[in-house]
Amino acid sequence: xxxxxxxxxxxxRRLRIAVLNRQFSGTGGxxxxxxxxxxxxxxxxxxxxxxxxxIDHVWPGVTYHQVSAPLTRxxxxxQLWFATATWWATRKGFDVVHSHENTxxxxxxxxxVLPIKYNLLQGVQGARLAxxxxxxxxxxxxxxxxxxxxxxxxxRQPRALVLTSQTLVAQVLQTYPACQAALSVITPGVERVVxxxxxxxxxxxxxRLGLPLEGFxxxxxxxxxxxxxxxxxxxxxAQLPRSCFVAVVGNPAQTAHFKVQAQSAGxxxxxxxxxxxxxxxxxxxxxxxxxxxxxxxxxAMVVLEAMxxxxxxxxxxxxxxxxxxxxxxxxxALVLADPQNAWALSTALSRxxxxxxxxxxxxxxxxAFAQNHQxxxxxxxxxxxxxxxxxxxxxxxxxx
Numbered sequence: 591x592x593x594x595x596x597x598x599x600x601x602x603r604r605l606r607i608a609v610l611n612r613q614f615s616g617t618g619g620x621x622x623x624x625x626x627x628x629x630x631x632x633x634x635x636x637x638x639x640x641x642x643x644x645i646d647h648v649w650p651g652v653t654y655h656q657v658s659a660p661l662t663r664x665x666x667x668x669q670l671w672f673a674t675a676t677w678w679a680t681r682k683g684f685d686v687v688h689s690h691e692n693t694x695x696x697x698x699x700x701x702x703v704l705p706i707k708y709n710l711l712q713g714v715q716g717a718r719l720a721x722x723x724x725x726x727x728x729x730x731x732x733x734x735x736x737x738x739x740x741x742x743x744x745x746r747q748p749r750a751l752v753l754t755s756q757t758l759v760a761q762v763l764q765t766y767p768a769c770q771a772a773l774s775v776i777t778p779g780v781e782r783v784v785x786x787x788x789x790x791x792x793x794x795x796x797x798r799l800g801l802p803l804e805g806f807x808x809x810x811x812x813x814x815x816x817x818x819x820x821x822x823x824x825x826x827x828a829q830l831p832r833s834c835f836v837a838v839v840g841n842p843a844q845t846a847h848f849k850v851q852a853q854s855a856g857x858x859x860x861x862x863x864x865x866x867x868x869x870x871x872x873x874x875x876x877x878x879x880x881x882x883x884x885x886x887x888x889x890a891m892v893v894l895e896a897m898x899x900x901x902x903x904x905x906x907x908x909x910x911x912x913x914x915x916x917x918x919x920x921x922x923a924l925v926l927a928d929p930q931n932a933w934a935l936s937t938a939l940s941r942x943x944x945x946x947x948x949x950x951x952x953x954x955x956x957x958a959f960a961q962n963h964q965x966x967x968x969x970x971x972x973x974x975x976x977x978x979x980x981x982x983x984x985x986x987x988x989x990x
Contacts, residue, residue: 602973605685605980606637610676612657612668612691615646617841617866619813620891621702624754624778625690631969636976639684641676643668655679666731673738685980694741697979698972700752700776701762703888705743706735708765743769748982750975752776755889755912776972777913778891779965786900786953787875795876801862805833806943809877809901811870811892812884813841815848819883819906824848825932826881828855830940835860836881839873842866874899879942879949883929887911894963897922897956902949904938922955 611625626647629638633651640652643659657675661667673693680687680695689696692706710732714722726732743751743766751772753759763770787795796803808827812818820838827836836857838848842865852861867873870892874880880896880903889912893905906929908915919925924938942949 602635602977603980604636605976606683607632607639607976608676608680608684608687609638609640610642610672610680610687610689610691610693610696611640612643612672614640614642614654615644616868617646620778620887620889621690621754623891624702625700627779627781627965628969628972630781631965632973635973641679643672664731666734669738670734685983686976688976689742692735692738692742694738694744696742697748697983698750698752698975699742700754701758702754704758704761704886705765706732706739708761710736712761712764740766745769745772748979750774750979752972752975753888754778755915757908757912757915758888774971774975776968777916777963778889778894779963779968780894780898780960781965783898783957783960783964784871784874784900785957791875795872798872799837799862799864799876801837801876802835805835806831807877807879808834808836808939809839809873809880809896810836810882811839811873811880811896812882813866815840815844817885818887819881819885819929820848821851822883822930822932822935823881824851824855824857824861826883826936826939827857827860829933829936830943832860834939834943835862837873837877838863839865839867839870870895871899874901877901879904879939881935881939882906882911883926883935884911885929887913889913893923894960898960900953900957902942902952903956904935904942917959922952922959924952 609625609629611622613622615622616626629640629652630649633649638652639655641655641657643657645654645656657672659668669692677695686698687696688698690700710722745768749772751769753762753773753775754777756775793803810820810823823836827834845863852858874896880901882890882893882905884890884906893903893913896903904924905911905914906926910929914925917923917925926934
């Protein structure tokens with residue numbers, strides 16, 4: 591393209607985008623942080639409107655719409671309410687509606703978790719399958735979730751289904767094979783590669799969080815402690831030197847149960863429950879490594895975020911954790927074949943504690959990996975999906 595042609599290239603059209611996510615807060619899980627990151631990256635490029643029931647976020651140029659929550663329990667009824675309320679609010683006046691929730695509407699559907707139908711029916715046969723279907727048809731909760739999901743994956747034009755991990759593709763296609771043409775993958779990213787903390791920065795971060803200033807700090811980040819493997823980590827900690835400790839970041843709802851586990855394992859004084867943090871960055875600075883022995887994660891943003899801070903990571907294999915499909919054991923991570931094997935986890939953590947050369951190698955490789963997974967590039971792939979969909983939609987001059 592000549593310089594003149596480049597000068598004459600049309601400016602991308604500014605679109606009016608509705609983003610649907612019930613919880614729009616940085617203290618939420620990976621799905622929430624994913625949607626927030628896209629909004630922040632694209633707010634200057636497009637007119638972004640966020641529809642959520644809980645909003646704890648402020649960003650220049652973003653318009654926020656509080657969606658009512660007359661019934662937060664049962665959750666399935668609230669999900670149906672949110673889907674209906676946001677459909678009504680966004681049915682006119684938007685070029686693209688982007689849903690991160692289980693809704694029947696939305697030109698872009700970003701899928702963060704395994705399909706409910708897959709979890710319920712995959713591999714179930716014979717009498718067990720009949721009983722499972724009996725359970726489904728007698729459960730309003732399951733019927734609502736499955737009906738919403740079926741409509742979400744329905745083949746409509748124009749519609750894009752974005753998966754947050756390559757490992758999700760096979761499970762989605764096993765469950766909803768007709769949607770293949772609409773699928774694409776946009777993994778999570780990081781805003782920037784922060785780099786490893788200096789000794790002074792680590793000490794300051796530990797003091798701020800009330801963590802031991804000395805010792806080997808293992809970080810655990812996750813809102814569902816059970817699913818993310820905190821039980822295995824507590825068992826592994828019991829096999830490590832007393833100078834090792836675990837900092838737990840995430841929703842504190844399950845803290846009491848796991849304090850009992852830590853007490854039973856004899857490591858209560860080595861486990862620090864920090865609750866949800868508005869800025870998880872300080873926890874990454876305070877740690878020496880991240881342990882993520884998750885039992886189920888379609889990607890695991892926390893692993894990528896830790897790597898952007900130069901932390902060596904111990905992570906479950908790809909069958910449990912999507913990001914592991916992109917990692918190489920002993921090169922840029924230590925990968926656990928079985929996250930419930932506490933001995934294997936303790937062995938990996940012991941190596942990181944004792945082998946400075948291994949820590950340094952994994953830290954440098956982690957930073958290189960994170961460098962290739964930044965939101966600035968990933969968000970533009972999402973913006974292109976918006977543009978393609980808007981080009982194929984019928985003009986809508988109404989404004990809601």
